[in-house]
Structure formats: structure tokens, C-alpha cells
Amino acid sequence: MNHNKNRNKLKFDKDMIMLNICASSSDELLKELSQLFYDKDYVHDSFKQAIIKREEKYPTGLRTTSAGVAIPHADPVHVKQESLAVGILKDAVTFHEMTSGEPLNVEIVFMLGITDSGQHLIMLKALSEILRDKEKLTSIRNAATKEEVFQCILPYINELLE
């Protein structure tokens, strides 16, 4: 288990980005994207199920001025290392909007590996800035390479990175 003092420093690089994801449902997308965290040993075995269950109970879809976004996450007990993954879908899948519970077509997913609530707030504040930036979201949605996505997001999270 990773007990080093840097576990609260955010890990995010091009390996944590997936483009052109083909998923037939939000569950399928959540399974596929959460695999990135397992590949890096950032989470415990329970992470995938925890993400899916939390999404059912407390949906994380958000309408924006650009593409529909979801910000799935799990309780910190399932997470070893503060981390972020970004998935961009080839075709939208249906999530549910956070407050109304209404179906929402989602094209960009920010999956959060959160180690504690303080980190969660810092991460949400950074994400909130991206969600407010219509042009940036559209650039992320239409990016042709992982590098492009990484460069779009980097300015918002630079200070959080290890």
C-alpha cells in the first residue's frame, strides 16, 4: 500500500487520458476508465464498484455551455493516490444530471481519485474553472491527441501536480 507523503499530490499524465471511447452505457464507460487507475496502482480493488454504485445513488452529470460532462468519484477509502483520469467518448452515453436526475448525454468524463475531502474541494474548484470555459471544453471534446487534451487541462491543475 502507498503510504508515502505524496499520496495527496495529484497524479495526472497522458496515460490517464482515453480518447474515442466506445461505450454502450455509463457503467461500461466507468469500468473502462477506472481501469486506468488500476494500471497505475492508484486505487484499491473496490474502486470500480464503488464508482458505479455512487453514480447510481448520487449521479454526477453536469450540463455545461459545451459538451455534457460527468465527474464520477468514489469515497477516499477506495483510493491510494490522488489522481485524475479524463475520458472522451466517441458517441455520447447517458448519465444522469446531478440535481435533477434527468438523463444527460455525456461526452467528457473527469474521473476523480480522491484521497480526502480537502483534496476533493481543491480538485472540484479546478474542475469548476474548466467546466465554465466553453472553448476549453469544446477543445477537449474535439482533441485529436492525448497531448492536446493534456495541454488543455494542465494550466488548471498545474499547481496540484506532484
Added chain:
Amino acid sequence: MKKVIVACGGGIATSTLIADKVRQTLDEAGIDYRLTQTTLSELVYENSDADLIVTSMKVESDFGVPALSGAGFLTGINEEAIKEQIISALSD
């Protein structure tokens, strides 16, 4: 003194972000308030004397007081309209 409750699923992160915005809105409007943060499950017990509930998640129960969605504070969508709704819900 108006009592405002901000609630989210985990009760911490999203509600803190929304609570900051609600405080800012009420300070600017010069409304005297007391704000508490909670989770959806605790909301059932805490809403009794509230004047307004602002949430970041779906609320199925009717708590008998105005309940607003604060998701726009995350995305900027309809942010000004939400601020106006908050102020009008707390203005006598």
C-alpha cells in the same frame, strides 16, 4: 436571521464549493444568515427550521421549504439566475 442549509452527497466537497458561492451571494445582498453544510441523509433531520436548502444532488423529498439546485455554481450555467432565486427565497 435566515437559516440556509447546503447539502451534497458526501456532505463536504461539492457543498463547500456551493456554500462559498451562497455566502458570497448573501453577503453581497446584505442578508443576515446562518449557513450549515450537511449530507442528503442528515438533511431529513436538520431541515426543520431552515428557510432555504441548496443542494448539489437530487432531492426527492419535499422538505416544506424552498430547495434550489446549486449545480450552476460548478458550471457557471444560470449562475446569476440561481443567485437571484436564493436572494428572493430569503427576502421577506
